[in-house]
Amino acid sequence: MLFGSLGIAIISLFLGDVLEGLLDSLFDSVGEFLNPLLLFSTLSVIGGSGVLLTKYTDxxxxxxxxxxxxxGAGSYFLIYYFLVTPMSNAEASTSISIFDLEGKVGEVITTIPANGMGEIFIESTNGSRNETAMSFDGVEIKQGTEILVIQVIDNVLYVSELEEF
Incomplete structure (x- = not known):
């Protein structure tokens, strides 16, 4: 049981997406709680603890x-709550939310009229992006001006001209 479940756990580690696709209908009905890697890892712990207890105790x-x-049951719950759940909730992308742009500095690439919309360019470590912007102060901001993002409302960035001291 130890070596068989350990071998299947290692195979499912490398081919987990294939197995998940094949067994998708079965495991969708019971959720992430019964994924194959977790089950076979638990069987490995049960087998391993059985071998050790048989060999070193009377x-x-x-x-x-x-x-x-x-x-095995204890390891199942520990692995599920401390590894599977946090890893399934982890974000796998490097994209950022538009709300993360508040407080960032950028440049106007299309003039922002006093009562209209323009376009700004913001560069960051995650990449650069163009966004729709309006003037926070209600004044025209010319192309090439450095701006500061003050607020985000309805996916529109409200910006003010960045003033140097």
Missing amino acids: MNNLYVLILSLFI
């Missing part, structure tokens, strides 16, 4: 089985 085989099952 306990009865029934007690070894019961204790191994408890150790």
